[in-house]
Amino acid sequence: MEKHACRLLCISLLCLLIHSRSERDNVKESLIAFLRKLAPENFQIVQDLNWSISTDPCVGTWLGVSCRPGSRSVETIVLEGLNLDGSIDADLLCQASSLASLSLMDNSLTGDLQPGIAGCSKLIKVNLSKNRLSGSLPSSLGRLVKLKHLVVSSNNFSGDLPPSLTKILGLISFLADNNHFSGSVPEFNLTSFKEFNISFNDLSGPLPWNSEKFAQSSFLGNSGLCGKPLSTTCPTLHKSKKIVNTAVMISGYVLLGLSFVLLLAYISMGKKKIAPEAMKAGTDRKKVTSASGKKRVTPYPPGDHLVAPPSQSATASSMVMLQKVGIGELCFEELLKAPAELLGRGRFGSLYKVVADGGVELAVKRIKDWTVLGEEFQRKMVSMDQVRHPNVLPAIAFYCSKTEKLAVFAFQNNGSLFNLLHDNNKGRPFNWSSRLRVVAGVTSGMSFMHRSIIGHTPGHGNLKTSNILFSSAMEPLISEYGLRAIPSAGSDPVDLPFSREADVYAMGIILLEVLTGKLNEGSDLAQWVNAVVREEWTVEVFDRALLAEQESEASEGRMVRLLQVALKCVDPSPAARPTMGQIATMVQELQTAEERSLACVT
Numbered sequence: 078m079e080k081h082a083c084r085l086l087c088i089s090l091l092c093l094l095i096h097s098r099s100e101r102d103n104v105k106e107s108l109i110a111f112l113r114k115l116a117p118e119n120f121q122i123v124q125d126l127n128w129s130i131s132t133d134p135c136v137g138t139w140l141g142v143s144c145r146p147g148s149r150s151v152e153t154i155v156l157e158g159l160n161l162d163g164s165i166d167a168d169l170l171c172q173a174s175s176l177a178s179l180s181l182m183d184n185s186l187t188g189d190l191q192p193g194i195a196g197c198s199k200l201i202k203v204n205l206s207k208n209r210l211s212g213s214l215p216s217s218l219g220r221l222v223k224l225k226h227l228v229v230s231s232n233n234f235s236g237d238l239p240p241s242l243t244k245i246l247g248l249i250s251f252l253a254d255n256n257h258f259s260g261s262v263p264e265f266n267l268t269s270f271k272e273f274n275i276s277f278n279d280l281s282g283p284l285p286w287n288s289e290k291f292a293q294s295s296f297l298g299n300s301g302l303c304g305k306p307l308s309t310t311c312p313t314l315h316k317s318k319k320i321v322n323t324a325v326m327i328s329g330y331v332l333l334g335l336s337f338v339l340l341l342a343y344i345s346m347g348k349k350k351i352a353p354e355a356m357k358a359g360t361d362r363k364k365v366t367s368a369s370g371k372k373r374v375t376p377y378p379p380g381d382h383l384v385a386p387p388s389q390s391a392t393a394s395s396m397v398m399l400q401k402v403g404i405g406e407l408c409f410e411e412l413l414k415a416p417a418e419l420l421g422r423g424r425f426g427s428l429y430k431v432v433a434d435g436g437v438e439l440a441v442k443r444i445k446d447w448t449v450l451g452e453e454f455q456r457k458m459v460s461m462d463q464v465r466h467p468n469v470l471p472a473i474a475f476y477c478s479k480t481e482k483l484a485v486f487a488f489q490n491n492g493s494l495f496n497l498l499h500d501n502n503k504g505r506p507f508n509w510s511s512r513l514r515v516v517a518g519v520t521s522g523m524s525f526m527h528r529s530i531i532g533h534t535p536g537h538g539n540l541k542t543s544n545i546l547f548s549s550a551m552e553p554l555i556s557e558y559g560l561r562a563i564p565s566a567g568s569d570p571v572d573l574p575f576s577r578e579a580d581v582y583a584m585g586i587i588l589l590e591v592l593t594g595k596l597n598e599g600s601d602l603a604q605w606v607n608a609v610v611r612e613e614w615t616v617e618v619f620d621r622a623l624l625a626e627q628e629s630e631a632s633e634g635r636m637v638r639l640l641q642v643a644l645k646c647v648d649p650s651p652a653a654r655p656t657m658g659q660i661a662t663m664v665q666e667l668q669t670a671e672e673r674s675l676a677c678v679t
């Protein structure tokens with residue numbers, strides 16, 4: 078009996094030994110293959126660096142490799158300035174799973190940084206600067222929880238900086254200068270950062286929290302960044318004032334120029350009669366032409382049309398164009414005279430469809446007038462115009478008089494998320510990966526807007542599936558951002574809370590509608606889902622159309638995770654809800670994983 082036990086023990090020990098031996102060989106082979114791929118044309122490289130399967134990387138003979146003292150696992154790989162011109166095979170590299178520091182700087186490496194880099198889960202330092210690496214950084218970098226230094230400067234990387242980077246709590250240096258990164262900067266908390274450099278990219282939008290602790294030289298050479306320490310402030314009251322001032326100034330110049338021409342005409346023709354008429358023409362002209370292509374037009378008196386200004390108070394009421402639209406200059410006089418089709422009435426106003434001269438279809442929101450002051454409205458519309466996100470519908474123009482506030486948008490023909498989810502008579506398929514893509518766009522747009530200071534607006538205030546429209550390319554567009562008035566001290570006539578946390582709740586309901594395919598009537602949906610999940614019938618909550626797709630198990634796992642995100646958003650306690658930025662990061666990760674699994678299938 079004893080003998081038998083001993084034999085068993087011996088066999089398992091032997092197995093262990095063989096196993097660990099072969100595992101080490103496997104690491105060596107992988108690293109050598111990794112090196113070959115770094116320099117595919119240089120057949121000598123493996124010999125030159127003395128990497129050999131027959132020697133131990135940890136006794137100092139493998140050049141560029143070192144191990145933790147007293148251990149037999151590779152800790153550091155430094156291959157700098159060696160003219161390596163191949164690519165990085167992250168999966169091979171990460172066979173050395175104990176790797177803590179990697180520097181490949183100052184070579185000529187090409188290709189992208191593969192998501193497999195997350196397999197090197199012990200990485201603390203990564204330095205890939207001065208190469209020719211391209212593509213976008215993988216979102217899986219966010220899983221490198223030990224990472225402190227990430228240097229990708231002076232490469233050809235592009236795309237968004239992955240928001241997942243903000244989840245690495247120990248990250249203290251991030252250098253990404255001299256690349257082609259675009260989009261907005263993730264919501265880093267720079268409080269604990271020692272180094273941060275995103276200069277010379279194509280980034281835009283507000284800088285992260287506490288960025289003023291770094292010099293301007295950390296943010297130079299990006300077209301659209303704003304906030305401290307840069308001199309471009311993010312849109313606030315100042316900006317709109319400045320625009321108004323230049324408007325006045327420019328129209329002043331026009332008037333001056335015009336009077337000069339008239340004076341000449343008067344002198345040369347020597348006829349006194351022209352003068353009064355010409356002066357009248359001059360003032361009319363002043364009304365029409367203003368700053369930088371923006372048109373101010375006095376609307377025509379009412380019919381049963383869009384606008385019914387009480388009187389011809391020419392200065393107070395004016396249409397301001399924010400964007401050029403396809404057909405040259407929209408004639409807003411015509412627009413206001415055009416018959417309007419009422420599309421719907423909401424708590425905050427009515428929506429009309431108007432076909433302007435030249436066939437351009439416009440959606441015009443007529444905002445209910447209880448609390449919005451003209452000035453606040455104007456300020457918000459102008460600052461909204463400065464903050465653009467591909468998933469937020471921008472206004473084309475706005476009109477503001479004492480009694481009327483209108484916001485004009487391009488009409489979107491493809492309906493809303495509400496239509497797509499609940500009007501199934503159209504029979505348009507709306508599968509899981511499209512739903513995830515839509516939700517990722519919406520959360521990304523909302524997170525961007527929450528970070529921007531738009532006339533100090535607390536958020537959207539009326540987020541729901543019917544306010545998520547689709548562009549001609551079926552990209553989701555958040556509409557009506559910035560149109561809800563800021564309630565002035567307890568005088569909000571609508572008992573719908575207006576705060577970022579309330580937006581997060583609303584986002585949760587949207588996620589639930591997307592997952593369940595059910596309508597939210599009152600706040601019943603959240604209650605129903607919670608009840609079903611509590612009873613552990615989780616699968617029952619999902620839209621049958623989704624379950625019928627026969628998704629992979631991994632996709633189903635992602636549905637459950639999105640459901641968990643949604644339930645956090647609808648937590649009754651506002652303080653317990655995640656921020657829009659956190660939601661966007663989580664959804665983005667799910668979407669990246671989904672896309673990768675789709676790529677694998679095809």
Ligand SMILES: *[C@@H]1O[C@H](CO)[C@@H](O)[C@H](O)[C@H]1NC(C)=O
Pocket residue numbers: 127132137138139
């Ligand atoms: C290369 O490895 C051999 C052992 O295989 C060792 O004797 C030699 O010193 C190493 N060369 C360098 C330059 O480290």
Ligand SMILES: *[C@@H]1O[C@H](CO)[C@@H](O)[C@H](O)[C@H]1NC(C)=O
Pocket residue numbers: 180182202204206228230252
């Ligand atoms: C990483 O790169 C920077 C320059 O971009 C260099 O100063 C630094 O020493 C490098 N760090 C490591 C660990 O190689």
Ligand SMILES: *[C@@H]1O[C@H](CO)[C@@H](O)[C@H](O)[C@H]1NC(C)=O
Pocket residue numbers: 209211212233235
């Ligand atoms: C940089 O990447 C782009 C594609 O993202 C490519 O067209 C361009 O040639 C690359 N530039 C260099 C210098 O490698």
Ligand SMILES: *[C@@H]1O[C@H](CO)[C@@H](O)[C@H](O)[C@H]1NC(C)=O
Pocket residue numbers: 266267268269286
């Ligand atoms: C950033 O981190 C600091 C301390 O680490 C904390 O006090 C501050 O609230 C954080 N800011 C944000 C916006 O999370």
Ligand SMILES: *[C@@H]1O[C@H](CO)[C@@H](O)[C@H](O)[C@H]1NC(C)=O
Pocket residue numbers: 254255274275276277292294295
């Ligand atoms: C950031 O990078 C740019 C370009 O490489 C450089 O000019 C600037 O000095 C760097 N800033 C800091 C603070 O290191």
